[in-house]
Amino acid sequence: MHLTDTEFWHDLMHGIVGPRQGGARIIIDSEDASTGVGKTGLSVYLALLLCRAFGYQIDQDDLTLSGAAYLDRWREHPGAEQPSVIILDELGGAGAGQARRAMSGQNVDLSNAWQLMRKKRIVTIVTLPHWSKADKSLRKQADYRLWCLREPIGYFRPYKVGATFNDGNIQTRGYDDVDRIRFPNMDENGSPVYNYLDEQKDELLESGYFDADKLEGEEQDDETDNTLTDNDKEHIKHMAESTGATQTEIADVYDIDRSTVSKIKNEAL
Structure with a gap:
């Protein structure tokens, strides 16, 4: 079954273009926190499908590993008149949204931005090894969790995120129409969106910081001083x-x- 024929897709689109006219917060992680299972590829594939569905032109500023850059871009995005998409790749590993930063100002800002989702119809797609790596406040505000399978590679299971009635604990609910959903290998497809994110990750690895906010800050200083x-x-x-x-x-x-x-x-x- 194609992704756009699933209950998950119809649920997602109903929240964006239906009566609620909202955005969405999607966390993509993987079975056993596995690497190399296509989390970034799934984020790109989903983003491109969404952009096609509601007529948004994604560009490089919508693709980041930095929580600070995400917040800047969030402020720039259109208001309620136009749905849009931002990918925040490697939410935990690149320094943004980590559970160990639970009291940081940036996590508070990320949480506040997600709370104000109805002011801007932004679909935020974040990736990380396992969703426990995200701060609890971000997990509570997520709408969907997409779980990439370790085998076979190129499949995921969608879950709706909610809260228990009495104590508000986080809970996830699967969909009954499909056991798993296939997505393409965006690297092999030569997607420029995927390639741009891949280049950002290579740059982060070469920096030795493993913190996209720090790397971006250094680039800002160099660029401002020199030009x-x-x-x-x-x-x-x-x-x-x-x-x-x-x-x-x-x-x-x-x-x-x-x-x-x-x-x-x-x-x-």
Whole structure:
């Protein structure tokens, strides 16, 4: 059975384009926390299907390993008029949303962003080895858990995430129409979205940090120091605060990364 013919897909789309007109929070993990089972590929495949379904053009700014970059992009995304998609890959391993960071400001910000999902119809797709690696508040707010099978590779089982009636404990419920759902190998398909995320992971591994937020911060510092004058920074602040231009649009004007615009804007606060 194709993914778009399943109860999971119809449930997901009903929440986005049905009467609720909302977004969705999807966590993708794997059996026995296995690697190499296609979690990133599934995230890309699902994102592309969703973008096709509701007419959203995904770009590189929608693909990140950094929790900080995710939050910046979340703020830029369209409002209730347009559903959209963001992939936050390697939620635990790259430093964002980890259970061990449960009291961190970033986890609070991620949780708040998810609570405000109805203000912006964003479908957030996150991947991590096992969903216990995510902070509990994020797991409680998730709508779906997609569990990639160790064997055969290229299949997953969907679960609806909810809470018990009396004490609010997290519970998951499977779907009865299908035991497992197949998805393609996006690496072999040469998907540019997949390739971009793969390049980000290679860069993170080479950095030695294993923390995408730290790596992005270093890149911001280098880029800001080397390419922008003080007048440039003042103009970027003005554009960000007064013109209504998005950070991506400003970044295109100066041929810099969107995260650099975010840093300069925040320095003005």
